[in-house]
Amino acid sequence: MQNLILLKEIVEQRIRMRTSRGGDEGQTVFEYLGIIVIIVLIIGAIVGSGLAASIANAITQALADITAH
Numbered sequence: 001m002q003n004l005i006l007l008k009e010i011v012e013q014r015i016r017m018r019t020s021r022g023g024d025e026g027q028t029v030f031e032y033l034g035i036i037v038i039i040v041l042i043i044g045a046i047v048g049s050g051l052a053a054s055i056a057n058a059i060t061q062a063l064a065d066i067t068a069h
Contacts, residue, residue, distance in 0.1 A: 004040055011036070 011033045018029060046052050 004037075007036060007040070008033075 011029065015029050046055070
């Protein structure tokens, strides 16, 4: 959750920087924020459900298969 708080602070800082310059780019920032929040939630669900270890093992096995040949 600390990563999400840090991410929120970074996005808010960028929003402040863009709004000080003017323009209608604010909507794009919120769209990116929405995408980032969704990605963070998906990663959190994967880690929380224990799938992370299975995914890591599958990647390790695939890399071992590639380097063995």
